[in-house]
Amino acid sequence: MAYAAANMRQKLHASSIPPWPVPFDSAAELDWGNPGYARRLLREHLDQTHDGASRRRTVIAGQMRRLCRLLPATPARILDAGCGPGLYAVPLAALGHSVTGIDVSAAALRHARGLARDAHLRGKVRFVKGDLRDVPLAPDSFDAVLLVYFVLEAFSRTDQPEVLRRLAASLAAGGTLIAELRLRPEQPPGRIDWWDVVPNSLLSDRRHLLLGDAVYDERRHTYVLREIAIHDDGAVAVQQTSGWLCPFGSIPRLFARAGLPDVTMFDGWTGSPAHALSETVLVVARRRRT
Ligand SMILES: C[S@@+](CC[C@H](N)C(=O)[O-])C[C@H]1O[C@@H](n2cnc3c(N)ncnc32)[C@H](O)[C@@H]1O
Structure with a gap:
C-alpha cells in the first residue's frame, strides 16, 4: 500500500x-469512516459559515418544506442513506415520520443521536453505522429513501447501480426514492x-x-x-x-435498472423540470406498485 x-x-x-x-x-x-477524518469532517458539517459538508440550518429548513411535498404523508418509514449528523433525519422525525439514518461516520452518528435525544425523539429515529454497499437492509421496510447532498456520486460507476438496487429493494411497493445528483x-x-x-x-x-x-x-x-x-x-x-457523475440522459436508465422505473427529475430543489444544463438534479423515483 x-x-x-x-x-x-x-x-x-x-x-x-x-x-x-x-x-x-x-x-x-x-475512508469516510476513519475516526480522525470523521471527527474533522463533523466540524465542517456543523459549520454555519459554509455549505461544504452539509448545508447550513437555514438552507436545510427551506429544503425540508420541499421534501415534505415530495415525501409520503406522515407517518412514513423513511431511510436517510448517508445521513451525516442527522440534519434531515431528526427534523423529519419531529414531523411525525419514523426515520432510520445510516452512515459510515461514527462521529456524525453520535451527533445525530444527541440531536434526537435533545428533541425527545429517541423512539422515532434511530441511527445505524454501516456502509451502503453492504449494510443489511430488509426488503419492503421503507416508504421512502433519501440520498441527500450528492451521496451517490461517491460510489464508482460500477457500485452506483448496486447501491441503488439495494436501496430500491428496501422500499415497499409504490415507495419513493429521492436522490440529489450533480451533473458536473x-x-x-x-x-x-x-x-x-x-x-x-x-x-x-x-x-x-x-x-x-x-x-x-x-x-x-x-x-x-x-x-x-x-x-x-x-x-x-x-x-x-x-x-x-451520471450523465443527464442516462439518469432514468440508472434508476430503472435499479427497479425504479417511474422517474421525475427536478431542477435542483425547485419544482421546475431538470434539463441538461441544470447544476443539480433532484430525482424522485418510484418503485412499481405490485
Ligand atoms: C456530503 S455528506 C451528506 C450528509 C447528509 N446527507 C447531509 O446532507 O447533511 C455525505 C455523507 O455520506 C457518508 N458516506 C460516504 N460514504 C458512505 C458509505 N459508503 N456508506 C454510508 N455512508 C457514506 C459520509 O460519511 C457523509 O456523512
Whole structure:
C-alpha cells in the first residue's frame, strides 16, 4: 500500500505519490469512516459559515418544506442513506415520520443521536453505522429513501447501480426514492492545483503545508480531488475523493435498472423540470406498485 490515507500511520515518500491522481484508486481513496477524518469532517458539517459538508440550518429548513411535498404523508418509514449528523433525519422525525439514518461516520452518528435525544425523539429515529454497499437492509421496510447532498456520486460507476438496487429493494411497493445528483463538479474540465499553509485541515489537526489537485474528466464523467498534507517533521498524508457523475440522459436508465422505473427529475430543489444544463438534479423515483 503506497499511501497513508489521512491517518499517517506510515511514512510516505513523495516519490510514491503518482503525479496524476487515479479516480477510485483504493489505495488513496478516502475512508469516510476513519475516526480522525470523521471527527474533522463533523466540524465542517456543523459549520454555519459554509455549505461544504452539509448545508447550513437555514438552507436545510427551506429544503425540508420541499421534501415534505415530495415525501409520503406522515407517518412514513423513511431511510436517510448517508445521513451525516442527522440534519434531515431528526427534523423529519419531529414531523411525525419514523426515520432510520445510516452512515459510515461514527462521529456524525453520535451527533445525530444527541440531536434526537435533545428533541425527545429517541423512539422515532434511530441511527445505524454501516456502509451502503453492504449494510443489511430488509426488503419492503421503507416508504421512502433519501440520498441527500450528492451521496451517490461517491460510489464508482460500477457500485452506483448496486447501491441503488439495494436501496430500491428496501422500499415497499409504490415507495419513493429521492436522490440529489450533480451533473458536473464546480471546477471546469481538466486539472487545477493549489497549495496553502494551514493551521489544520480535514487531513490533520496540526499546522501543515496543504497541496491539492483536482482533475475533472468530462468524457468519463469522473472527477478526483486529491490533497497532500506535509508537516514540519516530514510526516505526509494523502487522501482523495472521487466521484462518478451520471450523465443527464442516462439518469432514468440508472434508476430503472435499479427497479425504479417511474422517474421525475427536478431542477435542483425547485419544482421546475431538470434539463441538461441544470447544476443539480433532484430525482424522485418510484418503485412499481405490485
Ligand atoms: C456530503 S455528506 C451528506 C450528509 C447528509 N446527507 C447531509 O446532507 O447533511 C455525505 C455523507 O455520506 C457518508 N458516506 C460516504 N460514504 C458512505 C458509505 N459508503 N456508506 C454510508 N455512508 C457514506 C459520509 O460519511 C457523509 O456523512
